[in-house]
Each structure stands twice: as structure tokens, then as C-alpha cells.
Amino acid sequence: MENIVSLKDIIVEFEEGERILKNISLDIKDKEFVTFLGPSGCGKTTTLRIIAGFLEPTSGDVFFDGQRINGVPPHKRNVNTVFQRYALFPHLNVYENIAFGLRVKNVPEKEIVKRVGEMLEMVNLMGFEKRSVNRLSGGQQQRVAIARALVNHPKVLLLDEPLGALDLKLRKEMQIELRKIQQELELTFVYVTHDQEEALTMSDSIVVMNNGYIQQIGSPTDIYNEPVNAFVADFIGESNIVNGSMPEDCVVEFTGRRFECVDKGFAPNETVDVVIRPEDVKVIPADKAKLTGIVESVVFKGVHYEMIVDGVDHKWVIHSTKAEPVGSMIGMTFDPFDIHIMKKTEEE
Amino acid sequence: MENIVSLKDIIVEFEEGERILKNISLDIKDKEFVTFLGPSGCGKTTTLRIIAGFLEPTSGDVFFDGQRINGVPPHKRNVNTVFQRYALFPHLNVYENIAFGLRVKNVPEKEIVKRVGEMLEMVNLMGFEKRSVNRLSGGQQQRVAIARALVNHPKVLLLDEPLGALDLKLRKEMQIELRKIQQELELTFVYVTHDQEEALTMSDSIVVMNNGYIQQIGSPTDIYNEPVNAFVADFIGESNIVNGSMPEDCVVEFTGRRFECVDKGFAPNETVDVVIRPEDVKVIPADKAKLTGIVESVVFKGVHYEMIVDGVDHKWVIHSTKAEPVGSMIGMTFDPFDIHIMKKTEEE
Amino acid sequence: ASEVPEEADEEEEVSAAQTLTVSDPDYYTRFKGQNLSINVYNWGEYISTGADEGTLDVNGEFEKLTGIKVNYTNYATNEELYAKLKGGGAAYDVIIPSDYMISKMIKENLIQPLDFDNIPNFSYIMDNFRNMAYDPENAYTVPYTWGTVGIIYDTTMIDLDEEDIDWDLLWNEDYADQILMFDNPRDAFAIAELMEGFSLNTEDPKELEQAAFRLRQQKRIVQGYVMDEVFDKMGAGDALIAPYYAGDALTILEDNEDLNFVVPKSGTNLFIDAMCIPSSSRQKEAAEMYINFMCEPDIAYANIDYICYSTPHQAAYDMLDEEVRESPVSYPDSDFIADKTTVFVNLSDEANLKMQSLWTEMKSAEDENTNKWIAPVFLVACVFIMVFVLIRRHIKNKKDIF
Amino acid sequence: MKKLGKFYMLLVLLFLYVPIFVLIVFSFNETKSRSVFSGFTLDWYKRLFHNRIIISSLMNTIIIAVAASIISTVLGTFAAIGINSMRKVPKSVVMNITNMPIINPEIVTGVSLMLLFVFFAARMNLEFGFVTLLIAHITFDVPYVILNVMPKFNQMDPHIYEAAQDLGCSPFRAFRKVVLPEIMPGVVSGFLMSFTYSLDDFVVSYFTTGSTSQTLPITIYSMTRRKVSPEINALSTLIFIAVVIVLIVKNAIEKKAAKKSGMYKGDMA
Amino acid sequence: MKLKYFSAPYLVWMVVFILVPLLMIAYFAFTNDEGGLTIKYISDVGQYANIFVRSIWLALIATVICLVVAYPVAFILSRMDKHRQGTMLMIVMLPMWMNFLLRTYAWMTLLGNNGIINHLFGLIGLGPFKLINTSGAVVLGMVYNYLPFMILPLYSVMEKIDGSLFEAASDLGCSSGKTLWRVVVPLSMPGITSGVTMVFVPAISTFIISRMLGGGSNLLIGDLIEMQFLGNAYNPHLGAAISLVLMVIILVIMTVMNQFDPDDQVLM
Ligand SMILES: Nc1ncnc2c1ncn2[C@@H]1O[C@H](COP(=O)(O)OP(=O)(O)OP(=O)(O)O)[C@@H](O)[C@H]1O
Ligand SMILES: Nc1ncnc2c1ncn2[C@@H]1O[C@H](COP(=O)(O)OP(=O)(O)OP(=O)(O)O)[C@@H](O)[C@H]1O
Ligand SMILES: [Mg+2]
Numbered sequence A, B: 001m002e003n004i005v006s007l008k009d010i011i012v013e014f015e016e017g018e019r020i021l022k023n024i025s026l027d028i029k030d031k032e033f034v035t036f037l038g039p040s041g042c043g044k045t046t047t048l049r050i051i052a053g054f055l056e057p058t059s060g061d062v063f064f065d066g067q068r069i070n071g072v073p074p075h076k077r078n079v080n081t082v083f084q085r086y087a088l089f090p091h092l093n094v095y096e097n098i099a100f101g102l103r104v105k106n107v108p109e110k111e112i113v114k115r116v117g118e119m120l121e122m123v124n125l126m127g128f129e130k131r132s133v134n135r136l137s138g139g140q141q142q143r144v145a146i147a148r149a150l151v152n153h154p155k156v157l158l159l160d161e162p163l164g165a166l167d168l169k170l171r172k173e174m175q176i177e178l179r180k181i182q183q184e185l186e187l188t189f190v191y192v193t194h195d196q197e198e199a200l201t202m203s204d205s206i207v208v209m210n211n212g213y214i215q216q217i218g219s220p221t222d223i224y225n226e227p228v229n230a231f232v233a234d235f236i237g238e239s240n241i242v243n244g245s246m247p248e249d250c251v252v253e254f255t256g257r258r259f260e261c262v263d264k265g266f267a268p269n270e271t272v273d274v275v276i277r278p279e280d281v282k283v284i285p286a287d288k289a290k291l292t293g294i295v296e297s298v299v300f301k302g303v304h305y306e307m308i309v310d311g312v313d314h315k316w317v318i319h320s321t322k323a324e325p326v327g328s329m330i331g332m333t334f335d336p337f338d339i340h341i342m343k344k345t346e347e348e
Numbered sequence C: 001a002s003e004v005p006e007e008a009d010e011e012e013e014v015s016a017a018q019t020l021t022v023s024d025p026d027y028y029t030r031f032k033g034q035n036l037s038i039n040v041y042n043w044g045e046y047i048s049t050g051a052d053e054g055t056l057d058v059n060g061e062f063e064k065l066t067g068i069k070v071n072y073t074n075y076a077t078n079e080e081l082y083a084k085l086k087g088g089g090a091a092y093d094v095i096i097p098s099d100y101m102i103s104k105m106i107k108e109n110l111i112q113p114l115d116f117d118n119i120p121n122f123s124y125i126m127d128n129f130r131n132m133a134y135d136p137e138n139a140y141t142v143p144y145t146w147g148t149v150g151i152i153y154d155t156t157m158i159d160l161d162e163e164d165i166d167w168d169l170l171w172n173e174d175y176a177d178q179i180l181m182f183d184n185p186r187d188a189f190a191i192a193e194l195m196e197g198f199s200l201n202t203e204d205p206k207e208l209e210q211a212a213f214r215l216r217q218q219k220r221i222v223q224g225y226v227m228d229e230v231f232d233k234m235g236a237g238d239a240l241i242a243p244y245y246a247g248d249a250l251t252i253l254e255d256n257e258d259l260n261f262v263v264p265k266s267g268t269n270l271f272i273d274a275m276c277i278p279s280s281s282r283q284k285e286a287a288e289m290y291i292n293f294m295c296e297p298d299i300a301y302a303n304i305d306y307i308c309y310s311t312p313h314q315a316a317y318d319m320l321d322e323e324v325r326e327s328p329v330s331y332p333d334s335d336f337i338a339d340k341t342t343v344f345v346n347l348s349d350e351a352n353l354k355m356q357s358l359w360t361e362m363k364s365a366e367d368e369n370t371n372k373w374i375a376p377v378f379l380v381a382c383v384f385i386m387v388f389v390l391i392r393r394h395i396k397n398k399k400d401i402f
Numbered sequence D: 001m002k003k004l005g006k007f008y009m010l011l012v013l014l015f016l017y018v019p020i021f022v023l024i025v026f027s028f029n030e031t032k033s034r035s036v037f038s039g040f041t042l043d044w045y046k047r048l049f050h051n052r053i054i055i056s057s058l059m060n061t062i063i064i065a066v067a068a069s070i071i072s073t074v075l076g077t078f079a080a081i082g083i084n085s086m087r088k089v090p091k092s093v094v095m096n097i098t099n100m101p102i103i104n105p106e107i108v109t110g111v112s113l114m115l116l117f118v119f120f121a122a123r124m125n126l127e128f129g130f131v132t133l134l135i136a137h138i139t140f141d142v143p144y145v146i147l148n149v150m151p152k153f154n155q156m157d158p159h160i161y162e163a164a165q166d167l168g169c170s171p172f173r174a175f176r177k178v179v180l181p182e183i184m185p186g187v188v189s190g191f192l193m194s195f196t197y198s199l200d201d202f203v204v205s206y207f208t209t210g211s212t213s214q215t216l217p218i219t220i221y222s223m224t225r226r227k228v229s230p231e232i233n234a235l236s237t238l239i240f241i242a243v244v245i246v247l248i249v250k251n252a253i254e255k256k257a258a259k260k261s262g263m264y265k266g267d268m269a
Numbered sequence E: 001m002k003l004k005y006f007s008a009p010y011l012v013w014m015v016v017f018i019l020v021p022l023l024m025i026a027y028f029a030f031t032n033d034e035g036g037l038t039i040k041y042i043s044d045v046g047q048y049a050n051i052f053v054r055s056i057w058l059a060l061i062a063t064v065i066c067l068v069v070a071y072p073v074a075f076i077l078s079r080m081d082k083h084r085q086g087t088m089l090m091i092v093m094l095p096m097w098m099n100f101l102l103r104t105y106a107w108m109t110l111l112g113n114n115g116i117i118n119h120l121f122g123l124i125g126l127g128p129f130k131l132i133n134t135s136g137a138v139v140l141g142m143v144y145n146y147l148p149f150m151i152l153p154l155y156s157v158m159e160k161i162d163g164s165l166f167e168a169a170s171d172l173g174c175s176s177g178k179t180l181w182r183v184v185v186p187l188s189m190p191g192i193t194s195g196v197t198m199v200f201v202p203a204i205s206t207f208i209i210s211r212m213l214g215g216g217s218n219l220l221i222g223d224l225i226e227m228q229f230l231g232n233a234y235n236p237h238l239g240a241a242i243s244l245v246l247m248v249i250i251l252v253i254m255t256v257m258n259q260f261d262p263d264d265q266v267l268m
């Protein structure tokens, strides 16, 4: 697999001195499903707009299939976009919306009929051809937006939070559908979201961004299991993050107690972030535990109970299939490999 | 605990013959957090409007604190409502919105200042008194709506999908906050939602509705673990629902195989719905299993993997902490108490 | 109703060069304190308003003297006045129509006989302006002004002797687009009839059609059809030639030294405007008081001095400058008046109608060259739009089917 | 592209403003010439203020505009409330008739009212003048009030009416306390709109005016028809300045209101 | 609900002062002075066909010019910064608040044979040209007076067009010209139709502009009607008949216009 899109040292400033993107470099491989993940305002849309050509970077280069494409206008790039709020043409019906790109390129009518038909079938909207797009549900609009982009056979499809406006159930369905389309058509998808679960579910590769920087690039499991810093860890899943220090390799000290762990290579007594996932906290009888706390609240979540446990220095979030009575004292322990040690992040 | 609100045989028809509510009977206990849960259009809001007095039932009686209150207009009922989209008064600021009900009742100014102050403190909006409600975030508006209702010291607070418009994160926070308020003030909350997780998290008691009927009333664990029919089971959590039959007590047959279970009392060979939660399906080596299937897809969901397994007659959804390779053959088994047997529902 | 600011300029009075004395102050105070008001409907610029420094505010003086409020409004043509009265809605107390219109109104009972006991100042009216043809008994009217129609022209551009100027100047192709013409049928037809040598009061359809033909010929070189706009256009030098009433012409001449005014020797129309009281008047006595006031020598002089028309009022005439009294424009010699001028009389309904429709036809006629194209182009455009709409619909329907 | 756009806007603004500025400049001209500026004077302004006809018609205009817009605001607001709660068919019938005076050419509205008044005048003791003018103005003002108020009902969250009842208001009180404030911006803009239309109306007034009241536009019309003196330029200048001041004040008020409510309302005119 | 009855006073007003007067027009058009039924006046209208044609023609030209001039203005306005839009819109609309007689009068002084424009031409040795009292001057007067009526509806429609639609179009291969034709124009159709009616209707029925700038030799329908009621040719029956025909013409034209409106939404 070769790189289809590459960004090299991209810097974007809207106003003099105010950097929105700070030195973004990134390679996107052909036929990959890449997700940009990050909190609101971190620069995801901006990055996408640079690839699509709506925005010229202040400095840095954009490559497409090995060729530098800075300055090429959007309508000449072999890239299509599914916009955050779809941006369907309200004066056209479903059929004409999808056919729009083809008509602009003066594709013969017969070909248009064929290709739009295929698309309608793919996104499961046969019979809706004549419907005004204003009279579609959110999910249907979303599918029209995708079909409208895909019908042009772009090499790369950019999707900017395409599911942001949908409710949970529809969202889940569409996630699966999108993934299926990407795999069937063997396209490169560049996908933007701020929903970590969505990113984990769909991507081949996740780019975690914050504040104009790329924090980590990796596969979903990499990112979930080996986040490079506390920001990524916290953003990717609910986590207990406590301050700690590393007196020696494979030993970490936090909340005044020492625990075994599997990380090494830190300076002696370096202060670190200790990250433990709620589902990795094991509840044991208080008298047998190094670490104890008092159960503050228990909430039934269907699959598991979520307990907030007040452990003096830190309120622990624990997911467990067994509920403990509120107010009782419990003990907590962790497997060494469930304790993630992370360097403190400098900036921010 | 006695009943504060009771509905007896409520029937609502908007147009002749078209029944929206079909014989709803229900008792709501004092100081309880009751949730109406059901899909869109099932009649939740309608039920709430009957309790609030905005709608007179076509037939049936409404009791409040033991007294029949059919025909009593809304402004004479000791019930307050938090509307689906808040319905704040846009021409009044935060303070005046909250004070509205008191002003209408000609409460002395000193008392108003005191009570509104308390409310502002409770919903954590001190310092926002003068702010126009249009310039509040969704979560803040929501809190104003609650304060506006609560300041009147109603016995019962009706909340119609108060969190529907909020994003996930805020929603979670507000859930906790609402629950806290209800417990602190010892009020009766009648809460409407179509989000099953929300219902499970917050309620003392859940009323599952569908299509104008009450399907089940019970505590969250009751409803989750012992749904009375397939609709409830499916609506409350993702489930595998297969057709089966009961050749004898404690034995159920589905997909052509017999399994042990704990339900009895069905007619011999009665056809039933068999409901098994995805997390209750155990993966075992294929050669040791009664039931096998081929893994179709694996999706990483953070806490667990979700696998779709094609088992001839049924596609099984399995949640497991270990992923199996796509295409491999696996075996599945279930603990007897994880197999829920349900009578087929007649209607719909 | 509205209040006019009461203190109508105390200072003005002090600085006023013309001062007012009335013959019988008691007569005018009869209605004081009764809060009466009268509605006066007059031609534009046909009364001294005090707007120019050193002139009398006639209506203001009347209000001050009598305590009767004057609602003063304007019309531009006799026909407009007729329309308003005929329509029946508006109640006026004093109007000042012209000769032919007066006889028409008498015939249609639109104006009522005056009580001349209430108008003692009628005695000032010159003898030769009493018992005119339009009101032979002189029961309905008190003459206000009179005058002739002539041609105003720009001497810098038109180098002709006064003697040589006649109505055909208005048909002179050399001055195409520099000619203004009356915007009312009676005056316009009169000029054409003078050209043709017909009577100004002709009712013969043939003659009327001939006159209309003349006017149509002229249309091509006419810049615009105007009434009071003449003041503005000639004053600003926008046009070179215009026929107009002698009095107004003199006013215009004051503003623009390049202009001159002649009464064509071949003859002209002599008009008389007279004050009348409509039948619908509710304040007849107050209206008569107003008319009498207008005939106060000081007032009559102030008006005539301001509007520059010729006056039938002996006392006012005597107060005029020597120069004006001698002016052949304002006061042509009596032979000319007797031989060459005609006073309009009311035409029969048929003749009026005929003239009216010929006039509208003439005005709405296009220049021949454009006329040919507009209609067909317009029709074709309509057809195109229709076809387009239908096709669009058709396509839409077809789309909905498949 | 941007520059081209700016240039174009400039041209259009020039087209719109040059005539007005010409009027203003020549209001200070010493002579009556309309094309040569020969010297500066404020004379015309002085004479303008001594012109009885202009002053009294200005008073008439203001009185009629104020009366007509107040009456039509009240009438129109109540009408909008009523129409809003009508069922679909009668509602659309009423709205269609209401739109008539807006869609119809002004001259037809004026003429039709004139015919009506003539008819009344013949049978009843009606006199053309203040009353007919007022009726005519109200007639073409009310639709604007209704059209301004109606959308406010649609924009309004219908639940706030219920919310007020829920908080203890009787239906009437709920209407007064929450619905009325909600539609108030529409009422106010309806009032302003009808006020400006009344101030400016010529055509309808022309046909319905009578012997007692003459409005400023009619006076202006008669002035443009005869001996035009630069008084009229002076009048234009004063009107222009008044309009600019009113608009600036209105804008400032709107901005302040927008700030207060946190919403930006872009609607003008 | 009894709220309905709030509209009772207005309904009475509406019937008496909107509906009845229109019926009066019809009544006058079909009766003569004696009150007898006749179609004489309606058929008389036929003789003024050329005035109708000219009025429609001039109004049409004025409308098209307004559209062409206003379209870019509205577009540029709608794409400005939000806070500058308000100010700019006010500046564009401000002339409309001046009495339109005065504005038309201003053109009289500009266009006159001795007016400022010819004066300027004179300075560079050209002219004088005949500007005033021509059909061109009438059209100019219409364009000048009614241009804001075109800008406003166009602007209010365009302002609502989501900017991302332009990006979407360009993403799908449209150059800016194609975007204009395929996206902006169709989306602003409701604005175009309401703008066109808002210019066309007053333009076709004006009598001031033709009188002041057309010199009385370019009669339009408005002049004709005015003449029948308050002018030289007092004849209310004929006037009513002409008004009736005018109303019908406008009705027909508006129906045709509505065909172009995709969602039948008429904005005012
Ligand atoms: N045209 C612009 N001018 C100035 N600043 C801008 C502009 N567009 C975006 N920004 C700023 O750039 C930053 C990044 O914006 P961007 O839209 O890329 O965020 P995002 O990651 O897509 O966020 P979201 O999840 O909310 O869509 C934000 O702080 C935003 O305010
Ligand atoms: N005023 C009404 N007239 C006719 N039908 C109505 C009316 N109000 C509600 N309905 C119908 O009654 C049914 C139940 O509506 P209700 O508002 O109670 O649903 P809901 O459970 O609150 O749904 P949601 O979750 O979407 O709010 C729906 O089918 C709806 O269309
Ligand atoms: Mg974004």
C-alpha cells in the first residue's frame, strides 16, 4: 500500500500569529479508513479542508498520489467530501442531488442513469428518487450525501462528522453501513469525528489530534491499549488518571502505595501519569487490599454497574458486574499490565 | 408509600376511532422516580399531558393524592412540567423565568427573592440571574427549566425528555444531577425518555410503553433481567431473539437444538421467543459445542469486541473481551439462567 | 381636524411692505368665535401666500380678520376640479373655475347663485367683465382674473420679430423636442383650431377631427405635455417654446431674462377665471365673505401683483404701476380684444366627449416607427414564456411518473 | 473578484445616491438654477419654514400617520391573534384577502376606496378629507401589521403558552404574560412599517384626500408640478437628514435589543 | 377557542374597506351612469390596447434591468460579514425611505435639457442630448425607484443559502460560473419571483413617473386610470373598467410567475 495523501509540515494561521494547525505531517495510505479524532475545535475540519482544497495552508505541502497539489482548486481534485451537515442542494430532489457531479462533468445521460441507479441501490434509497431532500430523515440525507460524493468515483472520500446529527441508534447502523461501503468499493476514507467509540469501531488507523497538534497515530487497539499520553488515554475511554512516580523499573507509586507494573525506562522517581481503565479495577474485600475506598454511588448501566469510590486522594470510577452497597468500604487492586504509565505531557 | 398519581383505564382518541392511548392504568408512588420508556410516538407525551391537565382523556379517570381531578385545569394542579424543549420564556431573563410561577401566585417579593435564590443555588446558576435565556447553553437552559418548575414546590414534577436535545457528555452529567435533585428534595418525578440507558440509570421504576399500551412496569433490574416479552427485551438492550418452543419444563428448543433453561409453566411445545443477551453468549471451541457459527465481523468497541456470528438460522451478536478471527468457526453456549423464555406477544 | 399654527408670523406683518386696510371691518367679524372653517379650492400659485418677502399672506389675513379658518388646496386643471366636484365627495366652499367650466357647472347645478348683498365689493368689478356669456345674469360668479393665451419663447435661440410670431411656431420642425404643449384638451384644441381658422367653440366633429390631426402631427416634435410644469421647464431653460396663460408667462419671464411672451396676432383665447360657490357648500355666507375679502382693493392688488394675471378689479387696476397698465401683454387694447379674442363657452356633451376621446387617442398614439415592433415582440415574448412554463410543467410531470 | 464586487457596489450606490446629493447640494444654491451652483445660502430653509402650506400639510401628515398606524396596529394585532387560531381554510381565505392591498397596484386600491367613499358620500353625510384619508391609510396599513405579527406566532414555541398555565396562569393571563411579549417585536415592526408607509404614501392619499386635509406628499406633488423653487430641495434635505437619524437610532436600538436577547435579527425595512 | 373572535373587528373592516371597494370597481365597470348593466366600458378598454402594451413593455424592461442590477448586489451583500451586512443593507435601502416624488424630481433636475448631466456633457463638448421626456427616462425612473424592492427579497433569500453548498458544488466539480448557474440561481428563485412581482406591479401602474419623467406624452395605464377619475377625462366607469382589466393582467402574470417558484413560497 502506498501513500495516497500526504501532508508535510502543514501550518495554518487564520490571523497573523494565531496558529490553528501547528506542523501537521501525515501519510494516508491507499484504501485505508483513517479517522481524525479530537475534541471540538482541535483542527480536524481544518485539516480536511486542506486536503479537499477549500483552504490553502499558510505553509507546508499537500501531496496527492505523489504529486504536490497546493493551489489546485477543489473542483479539480479527485477528492470528494461528505459535509458535516450534508450540504445537500435543497432545490434538487434525491436523484438530481446524486447526479449533480456527473451533470457538471457532462457525463452522457445514459451513463448518469446507470451510475446514479447503482448508487441509489448501494445506499438503499431506491424509490426515493423523486423525493425532495428536505423531506428525508437525517439518516437518509446522510446516505444521499454519501451517494452524491461516491458517484464521482473519487479516490479519496472525506467525511466530516457525517453522523454528528443522528441519534444513537441510527448512528450505529450507519457506522456499519459506511464501513461496509468503504470495504466493498476499496476506497480511502478520511473520517472526522469527536466520538471515540465511533473512531475505535470503524477505523484502520486513528489520528488523535488536540489543539492543532497530532498526539498519536495508530490502530484502534494501539491507541486504546497503549495511549502515548494522558490526554489520549482520557479521550479514548473513561479512565482513572492519577499522579504517580516511578521509584524503579516495573514499580510505580501512587496514592502513597507501591504497585507492580510492566513499564520501565523512566528516570528514577520521575513523576508520571498513571492511567487505569474503570473495567480494570478489581474489587476485593477491603481487609485484603492495599487500596481502599468508600462507595459513593452505584448506577446500573445495563451491562455493568458504575460505581464511584472515594479513595482519599482520588475518586475511582469502577465498572463491575456486581454492585456493592453505597457507603460500604471496598478494596481495589489492579493487574500489573492494566496499569499504564505515561510521561507527563509538557504543553497545555 | 402511597400513590400520588393514579391513572385508571385511560383512553385517548384524537380522532374518532383512532386510539392513541389504549386503556392505560398506572399507579405512581410518592417520592418515586418513574420513567416512561418507549419508542417515538408510543404515547409517552400524551400520558404526561393527561397528568398535567393539558389534555382530557376520552375516557378514564385521573387521581391525584386520592382525589379525582378530571377537568381541573392545569394551573390548578399541584404538578409542574419540564417541557421537551424547555419552553422557557424568551422575553424574561433567568431570574424572571424562575420567579414566574411565584409572581403569578402573588408571592411576596421577599419570599420570591429567597426561593429563587435557593433554586439558583441548587441548579448551580448563581451569577446568571440577569442573563437572557437565549444566551444559555442547552444544559443551562435545562437547569433553568427545572428550577422554574421546582420553585413552586410541586408534589409531582413531570419531565418530558428533558435531555433529548443535549449531547452525550452533558446528558450524562445532567442525569446524575437530576437524580440527585429528586432524592434531595424527596419529590415524585415522572420522567419520559426513549433512551433505554437513561431509563435504567435513573429510575426507581420503569414503565415500558409501546403503541399506546403499557408493556411492563418494574424496577430497572427487573426489566433488564426479566423482560416480559421480546419487545421489552429488545428495546431495553441489544438482544438475540430467536423463535423456539418448550417441549417440556426447563427445556427449550431453538435452531433445532435443545438447551437447558430455568423457565417453566408453558404449554407443551408452545412456541416462544428465546432472548439471550450478547454478553451472555459464551464462546467455546467449535468441536465442543452444540451450536456453532462462522465469525462474520469483529468490531472493537473499547470495553469489548462485538462479533456477528452466522449460526445458520440466526446471526448471533456476541460481546466478548477476546476477539476471534473473522471467518473462523466457533462454538457458543449459554448458562441456563441466561436463557430468557418469553410468551409470543399477540398484537403488533 | 388639524390645527394650523395660530401665530401666523407676527414678525412677517411688521416687515410686510403691503399693508391691509378693509372698507368695513365690522362686516368681517360676524363669525368670530364660531370656529367656522371654509374650504377653498384654487389653482396652484393663484393667490398671494406671503412666501416671498414683502407680500401679503392673504389667507392668513382673512383668518386673522374673521376668525374663519381656511383650508386651502390646489388643482391643476378645470377638469380636475370638475372631477372632484362631480365625484361628490369633497365639500368646497369657494372655487375658481374658468369660463367654459362655469357654464358647464351652472348647467349641471354644481354651483349656486350668490347673494350679492354679502359681496358689496362686487362694485369694484369693471363693467365689461359683468354679465359675461358664461353667466349672462351674473348670478353665480365674481370674476377674479382674466388673460389671454400666448407663446413664451427663448429669444436667444429664436430670432424672430414679435410681429412674425404666430401659432405655427409650435409646429416648426426646427425646434423639434424644444416645444411644450398644453396638457388639457380644451386649450390644446383651441390652438389647433386657431391654426385651422375654426371657431374656438366649434362642435363640428369634422373640424374637431381636423384639429386633432393637427395635434397628432405636432406630437412628434413636442417635448412634453405640461400644465404648471411650464414654470419649471421654461424657467430652467429646458424648452424653448411653450404656449401659456399671459399672467403665468409674466411670472416666468421674471425668472428668466432670455424669455419673451407674445400674443399671436392671428387671434387667441381670452379666458376669465371667476370665484363661485359650489352647491354642496355648507358655509355659504362665510364663503361669500371670503369672496368679498378677495375683492378688497388691497387684497385684489396683492393677489394680482403676485400672480401677474390681468385683473377685472377697477381699484386694483388703478393701484398697478403705470408700466404694467400699459403692457400690451396684460392689458391688450380693446380693439384687439373685441376682434381677435374669443371666450370659451361650454360645449355640448357630444362635442366634449368627441374632443376627449380624440385627445386620449392622440396622446396614446405611438411614434409610428416604434409602434410596429412593440406589440409583436411583446406577444412573442408572452408566447415564449407560456411555452417555457408548459414545457417545464411537462418535464416535471414526466419526472414524477417514472 | 473581490475588487470587482466592491467597484460594482460603488457604482450602484452612486446611482442610488447621486440624485439625492444633487438635491441636497442645490438646496444651498443662491440662485434658482438647477444646474449651476453659484453661491451658498440658507435662504431656502428660512422660506421653507415660513411656508404655511408645507407646515400645515406636514402636521396633517404626521397626525394621520400616527393615528393610522396606532389604530392599524391595534386592529392588526388582534386580527393576527384571531386569524392564527382559525382553521386552515378560513385562515387562508382571510390571508389572501389581507394580501390584496399589498399585491394590488396602489392606484387600484386608491381608486377602489375613492369609489366606495363617493358611494357613501352620496348616501351618508361623508366628506372627503381627514376621515377618508385616515380610513384609507388604515386600510393599507393593517395588512403590514398582520404580516409582521403572524410569523411571530409561528416562530413562537407553542409550549410556552402551556408552560405559563402549568405555572399557575389562567389561559387569559398566560396569553398576556407570555404570548404578548413574544409577538411584541412583530407588533413594533408592524407599527413602524405602517407608520413609514403612511408618512410616505402618495397614490392612495391622492385619490382619497379632500378639501380639509392635504398631506405632505400631495403638497410635494403639487410643488413639483409648478414653479419649483429650491425650497423643495431644502425640504428634501431635511427629510433625508430625518430619515438618516431615524434609521441610525432604530439600528442602535435593534443592536442593543439583539445584544440583550443574544440573537441577531437581520430583518430590516 | 374564543381567540378566534379577536379578529372580528378586522374582518368587518376587511370586508367593508378591502372587499367591497374591489366589488365597487367591478360594479362600476359593468354599469353606466343610470345604473344599468353594460359591457360598453369594458369593450371600450380595447381601444387603449396600445397603452396597455406599452405599459407592460416598459414595466418589463424596468423589471429585467432591476433584476440584472440587483442580483449581484444582493449576492455580494449576502456574502459579506454578518455585522457589515446590516450596515451595508441599511445604506442600500436608505434612499427608499426618501419620498419617492422627491427622488423622481431629483431625476428631473438631472436629466433636463439644461440639467446637470447635459451640463456635464456640455463641458466636454457633447450634447445636449434629449434625456427627459423619453421612454428611456421613464424606465430609468422605474428602475431607480423600485430597485430596492428587487434587492430586498433577493437578499433575504440569498442570505439563507448555506455557504457550504457553494463548497459542495465546487467539490463536485463546479467552477464558479457553474456554481452560480446550477446552485445560486435555482436557490434564489423564490427571491427572483417575489422581486419581479414587487417591481413589476408598481411599475406597470405608475402614473407619477411617466408624468414627471415622460412629459405626459408617454401615457401609461396609471395615467389613463388617473385621467378617468381626477384628470381631464372624467369617466369613473371607464376608469373602473381599466382598473379591472389591469387587475386581471397582474393576476395572470403572477400566476405565471408562481410557476417558477419551486415550493410556492411567497415571501414579502
Ligand atoms: N475561517 C476561520 N477563521 C478563523 N478561525 C477559524 C476559522 N475556521 C476555523 N477557525 C478556528 O480554527 C480552530 C479549528 O477549527 P476546526 O473547524 O478545524 O475544528 P474541528 O476540530 O473541526 O472542531 P469541531 O469538532 O467542532 O468541528 C477553531 O478554534 C476555530 O475557531
Ligand atoms: N394533537 C394531536 N392530534 C392527533 N394526533 C396526535 C396529537 N398529538 C399526538 N398525536 C399522535 O399521538 C401519538 C402519540 O404521541 P406522543 O406525543 O404521545 O408520542 P411520544 O411517545 O411522546 O413520542 P416522542 O418520543 O416522539 O415524543 C403519535 O402517533 C402522534 O402522532
Ligand atoms: Mg469540524
Ligand SMILES: [Mg+2]
Residues within 6 Å of the ligand: B044, B045, B046, B084, B160
Ligand atoms: Mg414526546
